[in-house]
Amino acid sequence: xxxxSKILIVxxxxxxxxxxxxxxxxxxxxxxxxxxxxxxxxxxxQYKFSGKNQISCIIGLLITMFSTVFVxxxxxxxxxxxxxxxxxxxxxxxxxxxxVNAFRLSFSNLxxxxxxxxxxxxxxxxxxxxxxxxxxxxxIFIIPLLxxxxxxxxxxxxxxxxxxxxxxxxxxxxxxLTYIFGSIDTSILxxxxxxxxxxxxILLRTKNLFIVSEDKASNNHLYRTKxxxxxxxxxxxxxxxxxxxxxxxxxxxxxxxxxxxxDIYWVWFNFEWNGLTLKQFVHEGTYLLIFSIxxxxxxxxxxxxxxxxxxxxxxxxKYLSYIWLAQNAxxxxxxxIRNYWYIYYFSLAxxxxxxxxxxxxxxxGLYTVLIKVKKQKSDFWLLNANTYALVVILVFCSVFNWDxxxxxxxxxxxxxxxVHFDYLASLSDKAIPYLxxxxxxxxxxxxxxxxxxxxxxxxxxxxxQYFQTLTEKKKIFKLKxxxxxxxxxxxxxxxxxxxxxxxxx
Numbered sequence: 302x303x304x305x306s307k308i309l310i311v312x313x314x315x316x317x318x319x320x321x322x323x324x325x326x327x328x329x330x331x332x333x334x335x336x337x338x339x340x341x342x343x344x345x346x347q348y349k350f351s352g353k354n355q356i357s358c359i360i361g362l363l364i365t366m367f368s369t370v371f372v373x374x375x376x377x378x379x380x381x382x383x384x385x386x387x388x389x390x391x392x393x394x395x396x397x398x399x400x401v402n403a404f405r406l407s408f409s410n411l412x413x414x415x416x417x418x419x420x421x422x423x424x425x426x427x428x429x430x431x432x433x434x435x436x437x438x439x440x441i442f443i444i445p446l447l448x449x450x451x452x453x454x455x456x457x458x459x460x461x462x463x464x465x466x467x468x469x470x471x472x473x474x475x476x477x478l479t480y481i482f483g484s485i486d487t488s489i490l491x492x493x494x495x496x497x498x499x500x501x502x503i504l505l506r507t508k509n510l511f512i513v514s515e516d517k518a519s520n521n522h523l524y525r526t527k528x529x530x531x532x533x534x535x536x537x538x539x540x541x542x543x544x545x546x547x548x549x550x551x552x553x554x555x556x557x558x559x560x561x562x563x564d565i566y567w568v569w570f571n572f573e574w575n576g577l578t579l580k581q582f583v584h585e586g587t588y589l590l591i592f593s594i595x596x597x598x599x600x601x602x603x604x605x606x607x608x609x610x611x612x613x614x615x616x617x618x619k620y621l622s623y624i625w626l627a628q629n630a631x632x633x634x635x636x637x638i639r640n641y642w643y644i645y646y647f648s649l650a651x652x653x654x655x656x657x658x659x660x661x662x663x664x665x666g667l668y669t670v671l672i673k674v675k676k677q678k679s680d681f682w683l684l685n686a687n688t689y690a691l692v693v694i695l696v697f698c699s700v701f702n703w704d705x706x707x708x709x710x711x712x713x714x715x716x717x718x719x720v721h722f723d724y725l726a727s728l729s730d731k732a733i734p735y736l737x738x739x740x741x742x743x744x745x746x747x748x749x750x751x752x753x754x755x756x757x758x759x760x761x762x763x764x765x766q767y768f769q770t771l772t773e774k775k776k777i778f779k780l781k782x783x784x785x786x787x788x789x790x791x792x793x794x795x796x797x798x799x800x801x802x803x804x805x806x
Contacts, residue, residue, distance in 0.1 A: 307418075307504070307505060308418075310341075310504055311418065311497070311500045311501055311504055311505065314338065314496070314500035314503075314504060315493060315496040315497045315500045316496075317334065317337060317496075318334060318492070318495070318496030318499065318500065319489065319492050319493050319496050321333055321334050321788055322334075322492055322495075322496070322788075323488065323489050323492045324488065325785075325786070325788045325789050326785060326789040327369065327378065327789070328369075328370060328373070328785070328788065328789040328790050328791040329370055329787060329788055329789070329790045329791065330788040330789065331366070331369045331370070331378075331381070332366055332367065332369065332370050333788075335362075335366050335381075335385065336366065338503060338504075339362075342392070347392060348388075348391070348392045348395065349395065351395075352395065352396075354391060354397060354398075354400065354403070355391050355395060357689075357692075357693075358384065358387055358388050358391050358403075359388065361384045361387075361692060361693075361696040362381070362384040362385060362387075362388050364696055364699070364700065365377060365380045365381035365383075365384050365696060365699050366381055368380070368381065368699045368700050369381050369791075370790075370791050370792060371791075371792045371793070372699065372700060372701065372702050372793065373731060373791035373792065373793045373794060374699075374702070374703065374704065374729070376698065376699060376703070377699045377700075380695045380696060380698075380699040381699070383692075383695065384692075384696065385503075386404065386407050386408075387400065387403055387404060387407065387692070389406075389407045389410060389502065389503055389506060390402075390403030390404055390405070390406040390407035390408075390410070391403050392506055393406045393407065393410060393506045393507070393508050393509075394406055394508060394512075394513050394516070397513075397516055398516050398519055398685070399516060399519060399681065399684070399685045399688070400685060400688045400689055400692060401684055401685060401688050402512055402515065402516040402519075405509070405512050406508070406509055406512050406513075409507075409509040409512060410502060410506055410507055410509070411502060413507035413509070414501050414502050414505045414506060414507050415498065415501055415502075416507075417501075417505050417507050418501045418505050453467065519679075519681045520679055520681060521678060521679055521681065521682040521685075522676075522677060522678060522679055522682070540614075542604075543614065543615060543618060546604040546618050547617055547618050547621060549600070550600075550604075550618065550621040550622060550625055551621060553597075553600075553625060554621060554624050554625055554628060557625070557628045557629070557632070558628065560632070561628055561631045561632060561635070564631075564632070564635040565631075565635070568635050568638050568639060568642075569635070569638055572638075572642055574642070574646055590632055590633075590635065590636045591636065591659070591663070593629075593632065594629050594632055594633055594663055594667075595663075597625060597626075597629045598626075598629075598666060598667065598670055600625075601622050601625065601626065601670055601674065602670065602673075602680070602683075604618065604622070605622070605673070605674050606680075619674060619675070622671075622674050623671060623674070623675075626667050626670055626671050629667055630664055630667050633660050633663050633664055633667070636656070636660055637656075637657065637660050640653055640656045640657060640660075644718075645717070645718065646717075646718055646719065647718060647719045647721075648707075648710065648711040648714065648718040648719060648720065648721065649706070649707045649710045649711055650707065650721075650724060651703065651707075654703065654707075658694060658698060661694065662687070662690060662691060662694060665687070665690050666687055666690075669683055669686045669687055670683065702731065702732075702793055704728040704729045704731060704732035705731060705732045705734075705735050705793070707725075707728065707732070708725060708728055708732040708735035708736050709735045711725060712735065712736075712738065712746075715746045715749065715750075716749060717753075719750065719753075719754045720746055720750055721761060722761055722762045722763070722764070722766070722767040723761050723762050725767070726762070726767055726770045726771065726774065730774070730778045730781070730782075730794055730797060731791075731793035731794050731796075731797050732797075733771070733774065733775060733778060733797050733801060734796075734797050734800040734801060736771055736774075737771055737775065737801065738768075738771075740764070740765075740768045743764035743765075743767060743768055744764050744765075746764065747763060747764035775801060778794075778797070778798075778801075779798070779801070779802065782794055782795075782798045
């Protein structure tokens with residue numbers, strides 16, 4: 302692409318961004334902007350629908366792009382930006398083997414693309430003169446100006462009349478400059494700047510050759526590396542490491558058998574809630590168990606990091622590792638059951654949903670570690686497989702309206718679970734139809750809560766306070782929605798408004 306064409310397309314993209322986003326809430330404008338860029342980049346042959354990574358990335362970007370409008374959540378916005386970031390890395394180097402390296406390329410491009418744009422701009426010619434040369438010629442005025450400022454400083458401090466004249470002149474210019482620049486909408490300048498930086502990042506991509514060479518050299522399988530042994534006492538080092546690993550995993554497996562047996566008996570089949578708080582049972586227990594699982598994975602990866610993978614007598618160590626990973630999977634299921642009991646008695650919340658998602662990724666991570674040990678896969682393969690799973694899970698979760706699901710679930714199970722009115726009142730506007738309950742219904746729920754959860758009532762808002770809060774929340778939402786134009790339109794809030802105000806009043 303020619304230098305002027307690059308600057309022109311960046312300018313058009315910046316202008317489009319400003320028109321779509323200036324003084325607008327996020328909504329349909331994200332879809333319009335990203336689709337416009339995607340269409341232009343496709344027809345200008347800057348990316349292709351080929352290869353597993355590229356196709357997966359484009360599908361993920363399209364899903365999250367529509368999620369920003371049809372789900373309209375902070376999580377959807379975050380995942381959409383993440384996929385856009387990943388897609389830029391894919392366009393920089395379409396043959397990339399690893400999603401991690403695609404992220405690295407994109408991150409490197411954040412700065413280098415801006416430098417590239419300045420280079421392109423300063424080398425653009427105006428009437429056969431480069432901008433950079435014109436700027437360079439201005440340097441002849443810098444030294445005279447500094448000398449003028451120096452003498453103004455001397456004269457103003459040596460002559461009071463001159464000093465007052467200089468101050469009055471400065472006040473005069475300051476007054477008119479303030480009038481001129483005070484009338485400029487600074488928000489439009491900020492939007493222009495954001496649009497310019499984003500457009501440069503997407504359209505003027507710069508390849509980091511070091512990351513590309515690393516990606517080319519990467520391999521999914523381990524290969525034995527033979528080292529010349531100089532000192533005799535190192536001959537048995539691998540055998541000693543094997544013995545230490547077997548001893549450690551045998552002891553750890555024995556301990557984990559006891560822990561899993563306790564959890565299976567107590568948590569899986571014989572759990573009984575005594576009415577006290579479950580925070581220690583779930584929060585502290587869950588965090589410690591998750592930390593234990595991650596540490597367990599690190600232990601296995603440490604022992605199978607090098608030539609111990611190829612040692613002829615490592616079969617026992619492998620079997621102990623498989624048992625260790627399987628026991629950690631049981632431990633992860635115990636964490637899931639702890640989380641289930643917490644949801645059963647204390648309803649849904651974002652952190653509890655997050656624990657479920659994390660455990661799914663953990664179980665998959667344990668499976669990939671098992672495959673790595675069994676089939677002698679490399680750390681590169683392990684990292685890439687788990688990054689791919691993470692991206693898939695994030696995209697999948699971005700299509701759900703979690704606020705509405707939480708509101709519906711928590712009120713539906715109010716006869717058995719604690720209804721946290723403070724938390725529900727903080728959910729986003731799109732969940733208001735599911736949060737909006739008549740005062741008699743709220744009072745009935747409150748009375749049930751006092752019987753079932755007496756210890757919790759002193760810390761949270763009452764049914765009356767919740768009703769007043771929701772009434773005010775509905776008024777504010779109505780004003781906000783009616784002040785939006787089509788660029789800020791989104792489906793969940795539109796449906797919420799129609800549900801609450803069918804006639805528009």
